[in-house]
Amino acid sequence: MTLYGVGLGPGDAGLVTVRGREVLEAADVVYSPGRLSRTVATEYVPESRIGDVDFPMTRDEEELRRAWKEAAAEIAPQAREGTVAFVTLGDPNVYSTFGHLRRTLAAFHPDVELETVPGVSAVSAFTTTLGVEIRAGSSLTLHEANGDLPTEPDQLVLFKVTDAPATHEQLVDAGYEVWYGRRLYMEQGETVVTDDPDELAERDYYTLAYAEKPDAGAEPATAAFETDVAGQTPTEVSSR
Ligand SMILES: C[S@@+](CC[C@H](N)C(=O)[O-])C[C@H]1O[C@@H](n2cnc3c(N)ncnc32)[C@H](O)[C@@H]1O
Structure with missing residues (x-):
């Protein structure tokens, strides 16, 4: 079966995509790496289907690698047998914990199928x-x-x-x-x-x-208009 990396958006349950919600509702287990993502996920998934994975707040690479290996070892068997989701705030491919999980699975459990559901970053x-x-x-x-x-x-x-x-x-x-x-x-x-x-x-x-930069700001390529006097007829602006 499949492990879905689901982007939950910035933290408002209303900004979870329709696809993301469908995957969360269908998943046998939904893993959440943090308290905030868990709170958003529980809008769509009962607590009983949420699985937690722990990551130490450290920059010690050895310790982090060990934590990722443990998380991958917990998640891989579930993803072989059923549908599993791993949620992240924002998008799973933007500075996200899902990237660490994907690399660890590729190294130690390469048979696990992965799919990403993008989120609002x-x-x-x-x-x-x-x-x-x-x-x-x-x-x-x-x-x-x-x-x-x-x-x-x-x-x-x-x-x-x-x-x-x-x-x-x-x-x-x-x-x-x-x-x-x-x-x-x-x-x-x-x-x-x-x-x-x-x-x-x-x-x-x-x-x-x-x-x-204060002088940044490319001119819009199309649909640039100027209004001579507020409320009066706009005139086209040539930008290129
Ligand atoms: C590990 S990155 C995760 C980024 C996420 N995957 C995304 O696509 O937005 C965490 C950083 O994202 C930013 N961030 C995420 N959600 C945010 C929010 N709702 N408001 C402000 N900053 C946010 C913060 O800078 C935070 O330090």
């Missing part, structure tokens, strides 16, 4: 919240907030912003304007959208940064 949740459009002709770079940050892209979305004031300093020094989003479309905790990093000084893992 925090990237889309954030650009929607800010009203930022990734337009034809523009490009966006995704990155984690730890370590050295890229300074070339016109637009950046940073994940795992755990020290907003320090991230802010790096980005402003590199010439960016920056906005932050915390717990977007999440049923738990307070949603914050701000350009002031001091409002986010208290650490919260579910924080993103969007950075843009």
Whole structure:
């Protein structure tokens, strides 16, 4: 049978896709790697069908590998016999725990069939919240907030912003304007959208940064119009 990696979206059960919901409802067991994903999954799956897998909060690679091997050894036999789902917040292919599981299964249990059900990533949740459009002709770079940050892209979305004031300093020094989003479309905790990093000084893992060079912004390739006077006839703008 099959192991489905199901993206749950940013944390609001209403943003689980129809396909994701169908897989959750049909699965014999639904594994959840964290409390928040579990809360979203239980909107569609009774507690009795939820299986937990534990991952230590450590950067020790040896310890993490051991935890992934144990999780894969627990999940693989179930996925051979029935339908199993492994849920992640956002999309399973964007900085996700599902990637670790997929690699561990490929190494130790290569006969397990895998399928991915995409979810609404925090990237889309954030650009929607800010009203930022990734337009034809523009490009966006995704990155984690730890370590050295890229300074070339016109637009950046940073994940795992755990020290907003320090991230802010790096980005402003590199010439960016920056906005932050915390717990977007999440049923738990307070949603914050701000350009002031001091409002986010208290650490919260579910924080993103969007950075843009002030002169960034490709002209839209089509459907660009200007209005001479508010409410009067728009005129076409040639962009290319
Ligand atoms: C391990 S990554 C998972 C990303 C996820 N797979 C996705 O596609 O959105 C966790 C990071 O995603 C971001 N994140 C996920 N959900 C979020 C939300 N609802 N609001 C703000 N940030 C979120 C945070 O930066 C967090 O540190």
